[in-house]
Amino acid sequence: MEKLANLDRTDVRILRALQEDGGLTNQQLAERVGLSPSPCSRRVQKLEAAGIILRRETVLDPRKLGLDLTVMIQVSMDRHIPERFANFEATVSQYPEVQQCYLVTGQEADYLLKVVVPDIDHYQNFLLNKVTRIEGVSGVHSSFVMRRVIDTSALPLDYL
Template sequence: MPEKSSKLVKIDKTDRRILEQVQQNGALTNQELADKVGLSPSPCLRRVRALEEAGVIVRTVTVLDHKKLGLSLTAIILIGMDRHTPERFAAFEEQVAGYPEVQECYLITGQDADYMLKVVVPDMDHYHHFLLNRITRIQGVSGVHSSFVLRRVIDSTALPLGYLS
């Protein structure tokens, strides 16, 4: 999936405070958000909508506890492709986009791999099935190297907004 425009959006300190709050809790009501950032509700809502329209706020999600849902195994998979063509990459990306086990997929450089996937499954049996019946069956996959997460040391979706003016 191609990334959206990377055109920089100018934000001020109030926008940054709004973004910091919604990254921590996307379920805040507009009134709660306005109170936290020191605005009245109407200007707060206008700013949030402007950030959404500018593509800064892409979507609001709920983060689930994977272990409480029985998804105890996280794997990082490095995948090599046999040919480096736009068609081969597009076909691979379209295929993995349909796999609910894949949380993240990156086209990478600097490794002996072309893609890095983050995959969440219940256990090693499910991982084995996923690897053999899905990943290795994608046309063009020429190499797979798996690593397994022992412990999540930092697991954040928040962006570092301190760099913004």
């Protein structure tokens, strides 16, 4: 396994702080990690330039926005050819309901999608009028999320 960058403890503290709160100002971040603002800003810019920090996001509460149904969908493809996969990936990337899409192995499905919609009626419409109409989709299996036990995008930085 290749490490893309040599990170010191301060870099890891910066990454950990930004994963906890991506909205920190440079001043707040510098105070949190024990640096003055200029060196802190330079380190963040270096981490961004290296592609370690991809972007900063604001996490919204889906339920407070009326998006009460989260569904994990396993999607099987009829043929395992690059064109089928490329078409599927390009198509689902246009659907705002799809929060995550993974090409997977080790099960019958080829893809695992995480989808967020208001309710079962919207899900039925999404499934029947979008997903199953993608060329090459041969099967779907839906699992409905009952409760979010762990829901994070934070990476485990203890290994660095």
